Amino acid sequence: MSISRIRTLAAATSLAIALGMAPAQAANVFRFAFQGDIKSLDPYSLKESFTIGMHAAVYDALITRDKDLNLAPGLAESWETPEPTRWRFHLRKNVKFHDGSPFTADDVLFSADRVRASGSSFTTNIPSDAKFVKVDDHTVDMVLSKPNPIALYQFSTWYIMSKAWAEKNGAVAPSPVSASAPSYATLHENGTGPFVITEHQPGVRTVFKKFPGYWGKVESNLDEAVFTTISNDATRVAALIGGEVDWIDPVPLQDQQRVNASGTATVMTGPELRTIFLGMDQVRDELKDSSVKGKNPFKDVRVREAMYLAIDEDTIAKRVMRGQATPSALMIAPSLYARSAEFKRPATDAKKAKALLAEAGYPDGFTVPMDCPNDRYVNDEAICQAVVSMLARVGVKVNLNAQPKAKYFAKVLAPNYDTSFYLLGWTPSSQDSHNILYEMVGCRTDPKSSRGGWNLGGYCNTKLDAIADQVEGETDPAKRDQEIMDGFEILQKDWAVIPLHQQALAWGVSKKVTLTQRPDNLLLLYWVSKQP
């Protein structure tokens, strides 16, 4: 190779290096990594905590939630209820979308239609009977057919899109999975939020930059935020400790000490809203792959009680979860139900469990398969293993089938409900107990109704269904709480499910970064600041 060629090459290389490094100059960049991906930029495509949090950086909702999860003004400056079934929203003026166009009532109406269109995963965020009426350019009414105490509870994750932009780019319908062409909104955004996305490579990296035309004041001091997927636990922790990223989620329980000892980062823990629980098939007349033939032991309430009593949740919380879990008697997190404290988890009692099994006709126990995800919840498979060994001691032999979430959900979810005994986690998206009573433990006898859609075990008590319906329309908070309590008591009396615990959030955060962590586990960039 001649000298001149080497020189040319060197020049080209240094130029490229300069180009490659240019954006890093002086900008305050926050780098963060999550085990999963930002699945889609379309804010109606996937209900998944992390993605929703990312959308919140570029899109605004009419009503948002503050650092304590209380409702707070968003694009709606204020709202009132002139009648019990009518909500009036006063929209903020001088709000601009990222493409420069102004935000008006038409965008709200458009978004209300779009979020409830086929293909949206957020149809339940707005009451299904809601009608939206434009009053003027900056006032919108929502009219319901009946009073609804929780009508606005899910507004904070209903983000407002631009009507003109969607129409121009053929993104009027929420990303249709079956279309032959990809949806524009999947890969592009046009929100009103404090950040814009300048680069989005699905599964690789996404770059957020500060939106100079934002209507509000932003707490964050970031110029730029770069997101990367790091699915491998060890690699993710290493990246945080090595200072390559400023934030990771989740920090595996066993690595929390090391992160804290690293000197560069700390683990930020907090209670999460998700409840981890065990369910039992109470529908089939004979359990699949069980040693018991011709009958279903889980239909016997004594067996269910025995299962409950045999599992030592305190030890699970202490050992498997290393103290990062709150044992729970209910299917809902304490912060979401005011009277949670009135429920106590029955104490573990293996002796009584054995006696109950004997009484039910299983003195030597029985064999049952168990389904468990191994990459969905914190230490999910380890919890299941612990359960297996605890049940083994009262004679119930469990064949554990732990699989990745894709396979697990394909097996246990509707329409097959192919499971005898399973572990699942659940966060009520409405942050309200009704969701539990309706979707998780409601009878799934009516195939047309969404009631019991997530009731994989198929527990059914019509009395409970009646209570759930009452709760839905009840506007008096005290009365409502009492009705919920009645419902939960029935659940406990029937030993319908075995709630285990609420797992803790565990974010790994660089010491240079300050941010806010809420129990809903959303990373909200507008509250993130970093020492430059």
Added chain:
Amino acid sequence: MSLASATPPSRWAKFLDSDVFASFRRSKLAMAALAVTVLFFALAIAAPWISPQNPYDPAQLDLINSNLPPIWSPDGQSPFLVGTDDQGRDVLSAVFYGLRLSLVVGLLGVLVSGTLGAALGLIAGYFGGFVDTLIMRVADVQLTFPAILIALVVDGVAKAAAGGGLDTNATIGLIVVSIGLSFWVQYARTVRSSVLVEKNKDYVQAGRLIGLSSPVIMVRHVLPNVLGPVFVIATINLALAIITEATLSFLGTGLPETMPSLGTLIRTGNRFLFSGEWWIVAFPGLALAGLVLAINLLGDWLRDALNPKLQ
């Protein structure tokens, strides 16, 4: 040859006098490797009797004993000689049982792939023509997919077919099949090329002339002559099969955590590498590395010893 000696030497005496044995005695490394391999096999076979705990029996695990360090640490507890994992499983017992499983999976995988490969190679080489082309083209396609891909495919199909969970034996079967399906090509190619050389030799032609049938000639005359290289490949593939099983576990298609092989132990223990609970991954890792290394060394030496050109 040895008309001089009055009594013909026994087989064993012949072996002791052979070049293979001599080169073995000369190589301290080979002797050490054999000793380690034998030790691991012995531990694997004796696992149920020498382990303080049956790590596969969930009733014997107690969460109270979880994450105990080795006994020489201040927090160590008897009888957990090298500590326990996050389920309270005795790491030493788990390593013994894991060795057992890893060896079973490896040996069965090698058996399946070796039998399949040798058979196909014999057929391809002996008959030639269309059969040969067909088998070797299939081998080409096969080579496109490494064991991991094949295992993912086989695993997915089998689980779908079984309609959900598989018990451990079925999982072992699946891994064995995956390994068998991914490693047969090497045997087939080796056997085929040996057969191509052998089949023109006088004794095979003679066998044909005296009217021996093809299968008889192949199995009785050609096969013994190609067994040397096959045995070398098998030894090295045993090591590879054990590693493959471990890798499959890393990708989540290996043996379940309730019945861990060495690979599964490493995958789960790997989570504790940063957290200071090093013993959970270190001992299975050492066992695996030691076992594979010993087998590889043996295979290596065997290849050199059986290769007259290198004498």
Added chain:
Amino acid sequence: MTEPVLSVRDLRVEFATRRGVLKAIDGVSFDIARGEILGVVGESGAGKSVTGAAVIGLIDPPGRIAGGEIRLGGERIDNLPPEKMRRIRGRRIGMIFQDPLTSLNPLYRIGRQIIETVQTHTDLSAKAARTRAIDLLAEVGIPAPERRIDGYPHEFSGGMRQRVVIALALAAEPELIIADEPTTALDVSVQAQIITLLKRLGRDHGTAVMLVTHDMGVIAEAADRVAVMYSGRVAEIGPVRAVVGDPLHPYAKGLMGAIPTLTQDTGRLAQIPGAMPRLTAIPPGCAFNPRCPKVFVRCRVERPDPIPVGEHRVACHLYDRAEVAA
């Protein structure tokens, strides 16, 4: 008589094996004069090839020259440092191997292989070396050498390839050529041509040739003198005419009885019962004694030294003056 080109005295070559030290060559002595062809004959394992390898310095470990001396043009070469010995190989001693098929690197054109050899030993430019290579090819009888020089070995027939090999051995005009079974791998019809070629080249260039073979026919055809080897020792050495026509050593006698013609190769010494002992089991005394028809007590205990008998030198107690007298 002028100083011989090659003079080997009491050469001993040993191989260290796990079963002890094997004496492959044990006290071999002979001379080769300028322009002379010495045939070295014997059964396989008699030490013919090892002798050749020892002369050219290609005994590889675990073998080693354990004693004696080898002189080339009066200069001792058996104890030269490797680099000096390398310069002698090819330059002053050329070698031809048995199998022309495998003697040439299949991946290089023969031209390259010849030029490389020429340039290693001379200061010729690339162009001059090529001209020399073409001349060499012409000399060994390759037709159209200026074209064939760019051919690959596999494009030549066996005989032609052996001619190329001979050209390579001749590349630097060596004083001595060691031809180790140069015709064994060839068709019978080609064998004669190669022998004729060797003879002609030896005559034209005054090159001394050590012709190693197990084929008495070749010896009878080509050699001036012949050395009969048995179990790493020279049993008898002398002019071809004398040794072939009137062998003295009982082994040589048996051997000559088995002379095949060039058209018929028996290769086996059917006339002598038994086989040459393995190197691990050389009997005391004369190595031939178990097979010797004229064996007597002394043969089993005392090793015979070569003694001159007429034009011959024979290692046999039968010709010891003491025995003859007795």
Added chain:
Amino acid sequence: MLAFILRRLLQSVVVLAVVGLIAFSMFRFAGDPVNQIVGVDTPVSERTEIRKSLGLDDSTAVQAARYAANVLRGDFGISYQFRQPVSHLLAERMPATLELALCATVFALVVGILMGVYCALHRETVLAKLFLAVSLAGVSLPTFLIGILLIFLFSVTLGWLPSFGRGDTVRLGWWTTGFLTVSGLRALILPAITLGLFQMTLIMRLVRAEMLEVLRADYIRFARARGLTTRAIHFGHALKNTLVPVITIAGLQLGSVIAFSIITETVFQWPGMGLLFVQAVQNVDIPIMAAYLLLVAAIFVAINLAVDVLYTIVDPRLRLAGRTA
């Protein structure tokens, strides 16, 4: 020669067709993609509709035929999880994988050949034995464990090298390269070593064995008898003859390097096709899985073909026209 290549091409097409069929029909059974597409509270009726619109209700044969027709048009479908054309996703990820595979292969070849030659020429030295021992240790540890150990040592403990990703990349047309930035080059080191280690030991041992055998060949003895220098014999004659079989193996290994990058890419979060495939398997993203399998097969077949052609260039004996496969 031309006929030979044509025949090979035809065989390649058949191979690809078979792989495509296998890939598709296999992944037809790999779980229900609908659950991955929809949100958690999507009602059953909607799931059924999506299932229908994806054509998942049609018979396997119909789906396979539709897929094959689309593939022939260069359309691998839309990824379920990313909702982008698969061809686009693969094209975006391909540079990362190819650059990694290239570096790993170069590393494996250069170091492997050097060490192999050294071990063959200096058989009995301590260093040669050390190389052999290290190479055995290299193949005795699972790749993922080696990767994690490297991260632990060089990223966490020493802090020298990044633990994940490609660093900064530069876009050259549709190709993104990490070769032109410092961070890109730094990010390449650990994954390339991890990925190449296995191949390196393999090549080293192969070179050593081949070379030992070549050194025993008659033409090497003859070359020595001609007085050629040791250097000319070892590097002029022996090495070239050694490398002929090595080319084949190394070429075929490049194919498996690409396939094996699945593990390395997972450990190092390397944004390549392997990672995409693993994510696709986890998310039952059939279009990506099928396309990836086809692509790996195509790359392998292409390499195979290239090796065949290269072989005939290097080895003059194979240049004869009358070669039969």
